[in-house]
Amino acid sequence: MLKLAAEFVPAADEVYRMQNLKTGTDPECRLFQKFAELGHYRRPGTTRQGTYCVSPSGILLGSINSNDPKRIADLLERSLAKWGTLKREERLLPTDPRKQLADIKRPERHYPEDGLVLNVTSRDMPREKGKAKPTRTGWREFAWNQDFAWFTKGEARQFVPPEATVGKKQDLPVALLHRIACAHLIDNVRGQTSPFEENQVKKAQLSAEVTAVDGDVVSVRLEGETRTSMEGQREHGLEMRLLGKATFDLAKGRFLTFELVAVGSRWGGTLLNGRRGDADAAPIGILFTLAAGSPCERVAPAFNRHPVYRPVVSDT
């Protein structure tokens, strides 16, 4: 299958924005709608999730929503056969699509090239017998999820005390703490969830202490704790302890290494995060590590439209 896939340009994207006929009006959305409305899910109002093979001009070569490798391989073969029947003027756009890039207002254009980008991984942690209900077997047992956290160059610098002297310590500003707590210390292990609002942050503290200085490189130790909770019908929350270490190059103005572990307890559930029948408190782990900047890591944070992300993802 990988050999077949090499005949294509592979791209991944979030479908909800692109399939929305009312709000998805930019060239990217309109091109997606052109073929998705002819694909495996055609009924109005339903998802358009799936795997699509399509020409750059938007001619649908084939589509399916399956995780069966054999069915995917068959899709790729059929699609390549259809591609081979298309004339060049049919399969390509009449104009250079790069000229339309400026018309596509998506959050990825705010990627903080000179800032701090972190991989964020979430996973259930082992449950001690007698202290938490056992996890159901199957995919839930091994579920994990990921996201990205973005910080501007100026915000990244705030993770390091202004004076690079061993022992100097400072608390991270509330704005950065709230971004971490509201948008990233969340239970998305089994599926998409909701962020917390800033008034649902009950406790948030993260300090950075200089532990070593080697020329321009400053080593810091990060330590803190958070508690976020929402009461009511969809009561849920997390209480986390954070510990981490990082190195920052003062001359380059960027992190060289970054690892922050958050472990603690989650309880409750949200509409889509798969916690039905599993709402009791149980351990969770969330890891923040430095992204390498590959194309796969340039996706905007899931909650990029939350107010906590306004300083990063804003057109003003």
Added chain:
Amino acid sequence: MFRGLFVTLVVALAGTEAAPPELNDQTFAAWRDRIRPQAAERCFETVHWLPTFWDGVMTGQKEDKPILLWAMNGHPLACT
């Protein structure tokens, strides 16, 4: 969500082992490694996905190749 198409191995995670004790400098690495995705869990990255559909369109136009688009609710390379 389950990225079943690209996981070829079921990784027996350390869920069957006892959890490390409280998070501190001595247990930091154990906790980190317990959370971090294993190589098999990241096997979907063996395909060099471009991060947006339009990136695929631009490259497909330039190289005269068809696009293979993986579309999910939540970005497949991020939070689904």
